[in-house]
Amino acid sequence: MSESSTQPTEPTSQTVPFASPAAAAGPEHVTEPVAYDGILLAGFGGPEGQDDVIPFLRNVTRGRGIPDERLEEVAHHYRHFGGVSPINAHNRQLKAALEAELARRGIDLPVYWGNRNWDPYLPDALKEADAAGHHRLIAIATSAYSSYSSCRQYREDFARSLVESGLAGTTTIDKVRPFFDHPGFVTVFVDGVRDALATLAVDGEDGAGVPADRVQVLFSTHSVPTADAQRSGPAELGLGEGGAYEAQHLAVASYVMAQLEPTVGEVPWRLVYQSRSGPPSQPWLEPDIVEVIEGLPEGEVDAVVIVPLGFVSDHMEVMWDLDTEAVEAAQERGMRVLRTPTPGIDPGYVTGLVDLVVERLQGTPPEQRPALTDLGPWYDVCRPGCCENVRLGFKPAAAGLAP
Numbered sequence: 001m002s003e004s005s006t007q008p009t010e011p012t013s014q015t016v017p018f019a020s021p022a023a024a025a026g027p028e029h030v031t032e033p034v035a036y037d038g039i040l041l042a043g044f045g046g047p048e049g050q051d052d053v054i055p056f057l058r059n060v061t062r063g064r065g066i067p068d069e070r071l072e073e074v075a076h077h078y079r080h081f082g083g084v085s086p087i088n089a090h091n092r093q094l095k096a097a098l099e100a101e102l103a104r105r106g107i108d109l110p111v112y113w114g115n116r117n118w119d120p121y122l123p124d125a126l127k128e129a130d131a132a133g134h135h136r137l138i139a140i141a142t143s144a145y146s147s148y149s150s151c152r153q154y155r156e157d158f159a160r161s162l163v164e165s166g167l168a169g170t171t172t173i174d175k176v177r178p179f180f181d182h183p184g185f186v187t188v189f190v191d192g193v194r195d196a197l198a199t200l201a202v203d204g205e206d207g208a209g210v211p212a213d214r215v216q217v218l219f220s221t222h223s224v225p226t227a228d229a230q231r232s233g234p235a236e237l238g239l240g241e242g243g244a245y246e247a248q249h250l251a252v253a254s255y256v257m258a259q260l261e262p263t264v265g266e267v268p269w270r271l272v273y274q275s276r277s278g279p280p281s282q283p284w285l286e287p288d289i290v291e292v293i294e295g296l297p298e299g300e301v302d303a304v305v306i307v308p309l310g311f312v313s314d315h316m317e318v319m320w321d322l323d324t325e326a327v328e329a330a331q332e333r334g335m336r337v338l339r340t341p342t343p344g345i346d347p348g349y350v351t352g353l354v355d356l357v358v359e360r361l362q363g364t365p366p367e368q369r370p371a372l373t374d375l376g377p378w379y380d381v382c383r384p385g386c387c388e389n390v391r392l393g394f395k396p397a398a399a400g401l402a403p
């Protein structure tokens with residue numbers, strides 16, 4: 001395991017041990033213009049009432065070997081909020097915001113929305129596009145990084161949905177690059193951490209304020225099996241045992257902190273994980289955010305800033321694992337705690353997503369594409385086998401290079 005897995009005994013700041021550009025020109029970047037006729041907004045999906053909870057969880061975990069106890073626990077998170085995840089409402093808002101931004105820029109492309117795990121499902125979105133005569137789609141998945149769950153699985157869902165809808169051979173689906181280091185995404189986190197530190201500076205105990213060196217910034221993302229992390233991104237980039245998934249998060253977190261350094265100085269930070277779900281025998285990325293908070297040295301850290309770096313909206317993984325569990329852990333230790341915003345429908349984020357579509361419409365060369373870390377701009381089309389899941393076995397995927 002990499003450095004990020006060691007338990008902290010004192011506030012830490014991580015370093016990024018690599019600089020390994022994916023940006024070299026190659027077949028993974030598409031530099032020909034493509035006349036797309038629709039945008040496919042691909043979401044995760046979530047339940048919208050108590051009766052949806054169990055069928056939704058069955059959809060998510062089919063064939064995954066998630067223990068029953070874990071499913072019951074997760075069902076409880078949803079039940080606590082009336083069986084409703086806000087994720088579908090967020091995606092309805094995002095669709096409307098994308099439509100407004102496209103109209104503002106005079107780009108005549110309809111947005112079709114479909115989910116992996118709940119209604120409206122992806123095959124229905126493809127049928128809706130077909131009915132309108134649209135067969136050349138560019139997809140935006142609501143996930144910014146490389147890994148099986150955050151990239152490849154969406155590509156497999158596209159391939160499966162083309163078959164299920166009867167549109168294989170008629171419709172094609174490409175996908176915008178993983179946008180972890182696109183300014184539209186990253187700026188939300190830079191602003192969020194800056195605002196949180198400013199709030200703490202004037203708003204501590206006794207009105208004295210918390211100095212930046214007594215704050216621990218925790219960038220949190222979804223844990224995944226270490227086997228999945230290792231297989232994320234091309235092995236020859238040499239991105240370490242956490243693969244592209246961990247490397248991309250570390251690079252973005254490091255960029256965020258570097259932006260703030262001139263004004264706030266050195267603030268301790270680290271990358272942590274949340275929402276682990278496999279059996280205990282299976283290694284997943286660590287450390288867990290709650291364990292890290294519980295291990296923070298008493299008397300040295302006055303406040304924790306939680307940054308939901310792995311997520312694009314305030315869905316259940318944010319509401320429960322961060323805003324409920326992690327916040328309670330910090331409060332129990334007498335620490336102040338702030339959680340920074342997710343991108344949601346932030347105007348800069350929405351503009352950025354449209355920019356990602358436009359770079360594919362125009363075939364913008366990689367060196368002209370915005371990317372804030374040395375790792376990007378990441379690939380438009382994945383190589384064969386990229387992010388494959390060895391546990392679940394081979395499944396065909398759309399939006400990849402031909403073998």
Ligand SMILES: CC1=C(CCC(=O)O)c2cc3nc(cc4[nH]c(cc5[nH]c(cc1n2)c(C)c5CCC(=O)O)c(CCC(=O)O)c4C)C(CCC(=O)O)=C3C
Nearest residue numbers: 044046060064074085087143149150222224277315316317
């Ligand atoms: C990397 C990643 C993201 C971020 C990228 C992205 O956003 O796509 C993400 C997002 C999400 N995960 C979500 C929900 C769930 N994820 C589960 C299970 C799993 N997630 C995994 C990974 C990820 N998940 C993995 C490796 C599993 C194990 C099973 C498997 O190998 O697939 C389970 C099963 C129960 C449990 O064990 O937790 C649930 C209910 C929701 C919806 C929240 C809502 O409803 O508001 C969202 C946005």
Ligand SMILES: [Fe+2]
Nearest residue numbers: 149222275317
């Ligand atoms: Fe998940």
